[in-house]
Amino acid sequence: MDAGSISLLVLLLLVGYLATGTVIFVSIICVSLISLAAFLDFDAHRLGATLTRIMIRSSSSWELSAIPLFVWMGEIVFRSSLISKMFRGLSPVVGRLPGGLLHTNVIGCALFAAVSGSSAATTATVGKITLGELRDRGYDERLSVGSLAGAGTLGLLIPPSIVMIIYGLLANVSIIQLFAAGLLPGFLIATIYSGYVAARCIVKPQLAPRDGVPEVSGRAILDLWPIVVLIIVVLGSIYTGWATPSESAAIGVATALALTAIHGELSFKLIRESLIAAVPISCMICSILVAAAFLSTAMGFLHIPQDIARLIGGLNLSAAQLLLLLAVFYVLLGLLLDGISITVMTLPIILPLILAAGIDPIWFGVFLVIMVELGQMTPPVGFNLFILQGMSGVPILRVASAALPFFALMCLGVLLLTLFPDIALWLPSVLFQ
Template sequence: MDAGSVTFLVFLFLVGFLASGTAIFVAIICTCAVSLTLFLGFDVQRLGATLARILIRSSSAWELSAIPLFIWMGEIVHRTSLVAGLFKGLAHLVRRLPGGLLHTNVIGSAMFAAVCGSSTATTATVGKIFLGELGKRGYDRSISIGSLAGSGTLGLLIPPSIIMIIYGLLAQVSIIQLFAAGILPGLLIAGLYSLYIALRTGRGSAPPPQDTEDDPISTARALLYLMPVVSLMLLVLGSIYSGYATPSESATIGVAGALLLTLLRGELTWRLLLETVQGAVPMSCTIIMLMAAAAFLSTTMGFLHIPQDVASIIGGLNLGPYALLLVLSVFYLVLGLLLDGISITVMTLPITLPLIVANGIDPLWFGIFLIVMVELAQVTPPVGFNLFVIQGISGETVLQIARHAFPFFLLMCLAAVLLAIFPQIVLWLPHALYK
């Protein structure tokens, strides 16, 4: 059977398992098992031995310990009053900007992303407080929801990002350099969002109300409200970039810092600890199972020579780097209609990474570009996770929320184009810090 037919059938198997409602982890394992048995004649014993070896090796890497720890830190912050204080401090500082308190969605999401690493957690935590506060003050609901949906995706791009850890492990790229590479693109996207808010409200299409503070505070007190989240940001990122801690060690430091802040604020209870662990464990297990399944998928692809064959086919098209990125962008946008970001990453990387390397594109740069593509998937129906999170908060339909988020979707597309034209936006900081 020729390479194209094998590749098509493997893809068909995967789509079939997913369409049947099978969990993604199980669907990947079953696809690999069927493919190895059908095309390479693996018997049960060899298949079981291969699967066991790969699952054990891929799920026991020390770097994986950062994932549950960062998720746990986000859960701790999510279930305390830190985010309410964050809104109060930001509201005072941005109230005189064009767009007023709408900027709190953008800045608050960016700041919370720096202590969380998850887009879903960022959207849920910030949205739970900020959306209600904006509604009480009479802000236009469409831009409030749209800016929250777009800004929540910054949880993937601004370090420490869980998906960066996953990409770094799968692509064998330095996680610390990925963290550094995400900072400027994250600030770029946040800046585009705030600029759009200022221009739209300044143009009169969604003018903000005259903001008044229920409890007037000084600028010094506003900064004090921001200090808990800022201190966590400095603790986690400072320990990494100063060289004192690896990403896994910094995650431990972050959890300790979050617990200490919670204790000092009088909110640390056994119930809170239990709830945060119960929230962190299921998500952590899901991600690590997907990582293990991705390793099995990558090995299966190697056995079947699919990456090499696909690379040869695309290489025969004589696509330049920009044309290849355009094709991959469309590919990821289509996948984003059906799958979550982590699943997209682990399922496609065994094929796309060899193509990227063969075309001379820096894998470090591609990691950030891929994350921007995954961010787009977070706000595209029918499976955009941020849309479902905001639906639970706002009560609006997924399609309504997607419509509100569409301008921010376009701004992310613009950011992706800028990153492709000016790759130094991604590469300058990691190269400057880690020559």
Template sequence: MDIFWVAIGVAAFLIFFLSMGTWIFASMLAVSIASLLLLGDFQPDRIGLIFSRILYRASNSWELSAIPLFILMGELIFRSNLSERLFKGLVPLTSHLPGGILHTNVLGCTLFAAVSGSSAATTATIGKITTQELKARGYDRNLSIGSLAGAGSLGLLIPPSIVMIVYGVQAEVSISQLFMAGVIPGLLIAVLYALYIIARSVLSPHLAPKQEIPGQTIWQSLVLLSPILVLICIVIGSIYTGIATPSEAAAVGVAATLVLLSLERQLNISLLIEALKGTLITTIMVCSLLVTAMLLSTAMGYLHLPRELAAWIAGQNFSPLMLLVALAVFYIVLGLFLDGISITVMSLPITLPIVIMAGFDPIWFGIFLIIMIELGQITPPVGFNLFVLQSLTGESISRVALAAFPFFILMCIAAVIISIWPDIALWLPRYMTQ
């Protein structure tokens, strides 16, 4: 069968199952089976044999053990008062900047992202404190909500990141190098956000009124920030120094979090049970998507779809720039309807062979992809950060989306910057592995 009609058939199957309201993992499983049966003329017993091997291999991947551990770490922190301490520690450090404590959104999310791995958890944890504080102190509502929506998405880019682990497993690249590659681009986006807040506040001082903040020394601020800083050093430091793999670092991070909460006298049975429940639900969702995505990837491989599409695109002589623009539009459109993990696992079987054939580094492409996914976090109708902020603030989803739009543009600028200068993402992995 002509590869064009195979691609049309696979897309039609996927659209059909998703439009029926079927769960995404079930849709991918159904598409895999239907594609091999109807488009590849495979017998059911052969499909069962192929899928049983893939299921066993996928579910026994050591790298996947990091996912529930990092999720548990974020759940434990989310359900403690560490976010309140983080805010109180950042207020004196930011109050003298143009924009004042609006910067706690950006800095707070940047720091919390380094121990969370989740965009929604980062937004919810920082937002439950800053949204009410900034409103009570007279800061501009749109700038407050928008900066939190944009900065909360850094939970996907600044390591440890659940999406990075998923990408690393699927693309078969080093997760440690992906973690390293995300640091500088994540900080670049945070700086762009901070500069935007400063510029808006200088041009329109009423957006961030000057206020007297009760005296607090730098040392007092560092004491309040110390739990988060210690966890960052333990988790990220153990990976970058080569002491631990990402999976081992996740286990160490959970242990350190439990010890820290015990010392803070916050650890109790109720908190632990709630954290384990949240971890179980999220882990099942992530791993079911990942395993069925591997089945879909295998099915596409048997149909020769990635190879043929990659060859077709190579034959069109697209320039690398045009290919990137096309992929950016493709991922932004997907981000309107799907979450980040679903986008990653559903698209990589098609896009990864294409970008590798075009000469792009798979580590760099992982960072580019995550920035595209971050854009989807702050765009309706399925922008998770927007729904989190709607529940936190009580504002309409349209207002939250409009407030986030300037930060959507800033993230697009960051994607352009790392596309022009890819070493922004690749320098740290090369330096740390020398």
């Protein structure tokens, strides 16, 4: 049986498991075991030995420790007043711009993304603070929800990013360079979003009433300092070479706890609740990574990546054509799977193709993250849409419709990134030459 047929059977088997409601971790393990047993005649002893070896090797990676620490840091900030203070400081600054307080969605998401690493956490945290305020002030509901749906995905792109850590581990590339590569594209997309909001409100000022905007004051500006300090400490420790991503995550947790203590909010209850929330998320991500390592090994035994690489290589696609094909492929996957699952299940096959086409793996990491972000805005598994639907009470189809312009704007960002790859590669080349 050729690689194409085996790949199709493996994919159908995986889809079948997922359709039954089986969790991702179990689905991937079962598909890997069945594939090795059916196509390579692995017996139970060899299957068990292979699975045990891969689980021990993949779960003992030092870089993996960054994931639970960054998740915990985001949960600490989420449960403190640091975020509400940030918006109190942002409101008078952006209130005078065309679009007014709508820009707090975009800028707030960009700032919180720099201390969270999670798209869902970014959307939920910012939405909890802004949606009700914008509604009470008479801002256009469609633009409020749409801008938050788009900007919330920046939690995956602006470092520290959990998906980037996963990509770096699986692709064996520098996580620090990936973080640096994501900065400018993240702020570029945020700028495009804010530009669109401003343009819409210039054309139609009633979308963003200007009444009740607070005056700029020194006290309001000072409300921004805790988040700015946290961002500088986390990213600064990475880019100056003082700390690895895992060490910077630990530094970030300590800084977040110190900031909550300074504000008189540090308590056993906060620590307990943040840990209770962070542990299940971290375990889920790490278990999927272990399963993905086993799936990657199984595909290596079956020679699927190499055979598919030769198959696509025979099509004589240019790098641009390959990227266009992969873009469509990832957007379709985004209809069905979450970003972490997309990354871990496709990378063993896709990465050899990328390397063979001469595409920089650091640049492709940014491209992949943006494709995953697009999936967060596409139903039926657009998690950001469901978060916003639950928080705003707006029907899911209206939420998806409101997010559509921002989906298109992110596609524009991908086009600019493809035409000008130095948007992603310039900063890593300057910092780590």
